[in-house]
Amino acid sequence: xxxxxxxxxxxxxxxxxxxxxxxxxxxxxxxxxxxxxxxxxxxxxxxxxxxxxxxxxxxxxxxxxxxxxxxxxxxxxxxxxxxxxxxxxxxxxxxxxxxxxxxxxxxxxxxxxxxxxxxxxxxxxxxxxxxxxxxxxxxxxxxxxxxxxxxxxxxxxxxxxxxxxxxxxxxxxxxxxxxxxxxxxxxxxxxxxxxxxxxxxxxxxxxxxxxxxxxxxxxxxxxxxxxxxxxxxxxxxxxxxxxxxxxxxxxxxxxxxxxxxxxxxxxxxxxxxxxxxxxxxxxxxxxxxxxxxxxxxxxxxxxxxxxxxxxxxxxxxxxxxxxxxxxxxxxxxxxxxxxxxxxxxxxxxxxxxxxxxxxxxxxxxx
Amino acid sequence: xxxxxxxxxxxxxxxxxxxxxxxxxxxxxxxxxxxxxxxxxxxxxxxxxxxxxxxxxxxxxxxxxxxxxxxxxxxxxxxxxxxxxxxxxxxxxxxxxxxxxxxxxxxxxxxxxxxxxxxxxxxxxxxxxxxxxxxxxxxxxxxxxxxxxxxxxxxxxxxxxxxxxxxxxxxxxxxxxxxxxxxxxxxxxxxxxxxxxxxxxxxxxxxxxxxxxxxxxxxxxxxxxxxxxxxxxxxxxxxxxxxxxxxxxxxxxxxxxxxxxxxxxxxxxxxxxxxxx
Numbered sequence: 001x002x003x004x005x006x007x008x009x010x011x012x013x014x015x016x017x018x019x020x021x022x023x024x025x026x027x028x029x030x031x032x033x034x035x036x037x038x039x040x041x042x043x044x045x046x047x048x049x050x051x052x053x054x055x056x057x058x059x060x061x062x063x064x065x066x067x068x069x070x071x072x073x074x075x076x077x078x079x080x081x082x083x084x085x086x087x088x089x090x091x092x093x094x095x096x097x098x099x100x101x102x103x104x105x106x107x108x109x110x111x112x113x114x115x116x117x118x119x120x121x122x123x124x125x126x127x128x129x130x131x132x133x134x135x136x137x138x139x140x141x142x143x144x145x146x147x148x149x150x151x152x153x154x155x156x157x158x159x160x161x162x163x164x165x166x167x168x169x170x171x172x173x174x175x176x177x178x179x180x181x182x183x184x185x186x187x188x189x190x191x192x193x194x195x196x197x198x199x200x201x202x203x204x205x206x207x208x209x210x211x212x213x214x215x216x217x218x219x220x221x222x223x224x225x226x227x228x229x230x231x232x233x234x235x236x237x238x239x240x241x242x243x244x245x246x247x248x249x250x251x252x253x254x255x256x257x258x259x260x261x262x263x264x265x266x267x268x269x270x271x272x273x274x275x276x277x278x279x280x281x282x283x284x285x286x287x288x289x290x291x292x293x294x295x296x297x298x299x300x301x302x303x304x305x306x307x308x309x310x311x312x313x314x315x316x317x318x319x320x321x322x323x324x325x326x327x328x329x330x331x332x333x334x335x336x337x338x339x340x341x342x343x344x345x346x347x348x349x350x351x352x353x354x355x356x357x358x359x360x361x362x363x364x365x366x
Numbered sequence: 367x368x369x370x371x372x373x374x375x376x377x378x379x380x381x382x383x384x385x386x387x388x389x390x391x392x393x394x395x396x397x398x399x400x401x402x403x404x405x406x407x408x409x410x411x412x413x414x415x416x417x418x419x420x421x422x423x424x425x426x427x428x429x430x431x432x433x434x435x436x437x438x439x440x441x442x443x444x445x446x447x448x449x450x451x452x453x454x455x456x457x458x459x460x461x462x463x464x465x466x467x468x469x470x471x472x473x474x475x476x477x478x479x480x481x482x483x484x485x486x487x488x489x490x491x492x493x494x495x496x497x498x499x500x501x502x503x504x505x506x507x508x509x510x511x512x513x514x515x516x517x518x519x520x521x522x523x524x525x526x527x528x529x530x531x532x533x534x535x536x537x538x539x540x541x542x543x544x545x546x547x548x549x550x551x552x553x554x555x556x557x558x559x560x561x562x563x564x565x566x567x568x569x570x571x572x573x574x575x576x577x578x579x580x581x582x583x584x585x586x587x588x589x590x591x592x593x594x595x596x597x598x599x600x601x602x603x604x605x606x607x608x609x610x611x612x613x614x615x616x617x618x619x620x621x622x623x624x625x626x627x628x629x630x631x632x633x634x635x636x637x638x639x640x641x642x643x
Contacts, residue, residue, distance in 0.1 A: 004404050104400055135504060265506050296510060296599045318484075318503055 004107055008081045009322035011175040014329055015341070018042035027052045032204040033197070036181060037084070040174045043337040046244035047345035051170060053237065054163040056156070059206040060234050063153035064160065066205065068119045070096075072126045072160045078107055079130035081321050082168035087181035094185045095198050121147040122157045129161050133267050133317075134358035141359050152232065158360040159234050162352040169316055169348035174341075175325045208232065214239040219282050220246055221260065221275035225357050245349060250342040254283045255306045258293065259313040259343070263350035265294045266317040269358035308334065309343050316347045438552030443501045443564060444508040444544060444592065445572035446485065446516060448476060449494040451539040451580060457493075460536075468530065469493060472538060475522040483515035484508075488563060496572075501551055501564055509546050509588075509595035513622055516542045516586045543576030545589040574610035575619055581608060584621040593620050601626050 017039035027035035030052055041048040056069050070093055077086035093103055105114060115123070121144045128140035144154050184190050190197070213230045216223040222242055229235035246253060257280050264272035280290055285301075293299045297310045308331060315327050332340055450472065457465050476495055477487050484507075485499040497515070500508035520540060527537035549566025575587050582605045593602060601623040607616035 101396070133503070266504070268504055268506070292597070294506075295595075296597060297507065298599065314507070323482075 004078060005081055005083050005086050008083055009320075010083050010178060011322060011325040011329065013040070013175050013177050014325060014332055015040045015043075015174045015337070020045075020048070023048050023052075030058060030204065032200040036088070037171060037174075037176045040176060041170065041341055041345070044248060044250055044341040044345055046241070046248050047170065047341050049244065050166070050241055050345065050349070054166055054241070056160050056163060057205040059208045060159070060232075060237055061156050062208040062210070062232060063150070064122075064156040068122050068157075069160045071115075071119065071123060072157065073164045074103070074107065075123050076126050076130050076161055076164040077168055079127055080165065080168040080172070082172050083178040083321070084171040084176040084181060085164070085168050087178050087184075091181055091184040092201070095194055095201060097198065100185075118144075118147050118149050118153075121149065125157060126161045126164075129158075129355055129359065130165070134269060134355060137355070137359045155229060155360050156232070156234070158356045159229070162356040165355060166348045166352040169351055170344055172319075172321050172324060173316075173328050173344040173348070175321075175328075208234070211236050217243075217246075219279060221257075221272065221279050222353055222357070224271070224275070225353060225361055228361055241349070245346065248342055250336070250338040251305065251309070251346065252303070254280065254285065255303065255309060256346045257283065258302075258306055259309055259346050260350040260354070261290065261294060262297065262310050262313040263317060263347070263354050266314055267354050267358055269354040271361055272354045272357050305335070305339065309347075312343060313347045313350060316351055438550040438554075438565075440548055441501065441551045441564070442546065442548050443551070443568065444499040444512045444546040445564070445569050446480070446497045446499065446512045446542060446544050447494065447569075447572040447576040448497075448516075448519060448540055448542045449576055451541050453493045453538065456536055464535065468535060468538070471526055471529075472523070475526055476519050476540075479515050479518040479522055483511045483518065485511060485515055489561075494576075496569065498564055509544075509592045510599055512544045512546075513586070513588065513592070513596060513600055514625075516544060516622065517624065520585050540585055541576050541579030542586045543572045543574070543579065543588075544586070544592050545572040545575055546591040546595060547571070570612060571610075571617070574613065575617065578605070578608055578610065578617070578619055582619070582621060586622040587619040588622060589620075590618050598626055600624065 019039065020042045023038060023042060023045065024035070026049075027038045035052060038048050038052055041051050056064075057066055061069060070089065073089045074086070074093065077089055090103055094100065102114070121140075125137060125140040125144050129137040141154070141158075144157065149157070210231050211233045213227065214236050216226055216239055220242070222238070226235050226239045226242070229238065245256065257276055261273060261276045261280065264270075264276055277287065277290055281287065289299065289301050293302060293310070297314060298307065302310070312327060312331060315324055328340070328344070331343070335343065460468070472493070473490065473495075480487050480495075480497045483499070484505060485497045486502055488496045488498050488501075490496075497512075499505060499512045499515070505511065519542065523538060523540050530537055545568055547566065547568035549564050549568045551564045552562070553560050554563040554565060555561055571589065575589055579585060579587050584603075584605070587605065588596070588602070596602070602620040603623055605619045605621055607618045609616050
């Protein structure tokens with residue numbers, strides 16, 4: 001299958017893959033087959049775990065149908081120009097039996113009529129969120145709701161877009177090798193094993209079941225976002241991810257919060273910015289200092305690592321893969337591998353959560 | 367053999383051949399369609415550098431004319447106006463191919479600088495350029511981006527001038543004016559030719575401030591609205607207020623000497639910090 005992203009410049013891998021038998025076998029158990037990229041993120045275990053777990057097909061969706069979720073993954077990866085994720089989603093759709101022509105029609109957008117109106121609205125929201133951020137996604141969100149999609153399903157759509165945003169950014173920033181994924185449908189053995197692989201992958205997919213709301217630290221941001229998914233397994237997954245990210249020791253909590261603050265300011269997401277400012281005050285950062293930092297992305301109060309990572313956070317808002325990868329290449333020479341992978345994870349997560357919060361939590365009908 | 371069977375076989379063969387040929391034609395058409403659709407998709411992504419994604423989406427969905435009906439919106443953007451000092455006089459002494467070569471090199475370098483600093487080139491006006499920061503997507507750092515872009519343009523021109531001098535060609539001098547303010551953004555132009563543009567006093571003032579670079583003998587000038595946003599991130603030198611065409615009050619400007627201390631966004635990644643154990 002020809003890739004619509006064939007023109008996108010992509011660096012050679014920026015991170016050496018590591019080894020962690022426990023994490024790799026966890027990923028294999030989760031997916032049913034060996035995970036292609038988890039080894040690139042092992043330096044920061046919470047990022048590796050998020051790369052494995054943040055897939056809506058693993059029991060996270062209760063309302064949204066999996067096929068629409070897969071199509072959302074395809075269009076968001078295409079919009080974000082993530083060659084790796086795009087190739088993976090396309091290959092997965094192909095493994096599941098979707099023919100190449102149908103995949104192309106969805107990508108090319110001229111055959112939206114093939115899809116039912118709610119799926120069209122979901123894809124339109126996914127495109128708007130990726131292209132314009134919250135500003136453009138708000139009207140697409142209203143269309144989504146007008147198409148008769150209920151609150152939970154709409155939030156699941158927003159979450160599906162968010163986790164794809166996360167996956168796109170982490171894989172782009174490490175420049176995950178895309179060729180094995182892109183060539184999968186051409187590989188004779190894979191073609192032969194296609195029905196079997198489909199069964200294996202399918203047997204590891206599951207629908208979500210209602211779950212309780214996990215306890216959250218009120219001093220940290222995104223409690224409201226987790227609470228918005230009360231009753232859904234997404235709340236548990238989000239809370240666990242956030243907890244693991246905040247306690248991870250490679251970057252200070254203040255540095256992570258500042259990276260979140262930069263993304264919130266740039267998008268913008270006012271709700272996020274307020275929550276993050278409150279958390280930063282808990283960390284001892286005065287409001288006027290924060291304002292100075294966010295105004296210039298520079299201040300004498302910044303630690304050296306923060307000074308390096310705030311521009312990275314900003315760069316992840318709107319990017320071209322090769323430019324972002326060059327920035328990561330420069331950082332690789334001055335940060336330790338755990339610091340680098342954690343920074344990549346934080347920047348990607350900030351984009352995912354701030355984009356989702358700015359729409360799904362602030363829209364009138366949410 | 368029964369002639370009826372032969373005829374039936376012949377007809378069947380002909381039909382099979384026609385079906386096979388049609389299938390081949392369909393496959394070729396499908397390939398062309400796929401190629402065109404892929405190109406359209408790529409074009410759509412490229413257009414996002416010229417107009418906000420919402421406008422591009424509307425154009426793709428409903429056609430260019432529908433997009434021109436989109437109401438203009440009020441935005442605060444930073445306009446950067448640059449011009450080559452004394453180039454008109456210089457161009458009269460140069461052969462057209464030489465002049466074209468010099469200009470191409472200049473256009474490429476300044477547009478690379480704009481793109482690298484999250485701006486977009488709106489239009490070329492002879493040897494001048496109008497670029498906007500914060501017009502296509504929200505950008506709370508638009509003033510700092512514009513000033514860093516201006517510094518990068520000046521730096522790029524220094525390197526370019528070394529090349530030109532080596533080739534025995536005259537060096538170029540740049541004047542840059544930057545102003546931040548409100549205006550109307552939308553599809554502007556005639557029925558035949560429309561483009562995403564920005565209208566208002568902001569653009570005029572950026573152009574006037576650019577012309578003041580000659581008066582003050584400096585390369586980059588910013589207005590008070592830009593200075594307020596910059597804080598102490600850059601070394602600025604106040605210039606005496608000057609009257610400019612179309613503005614009642616004298617315009618206060620500041621010359622940009624360079625970044626104050628550490629260059630924040632652009633150079634941060636290159637700082638050598640002893641962080642690895």
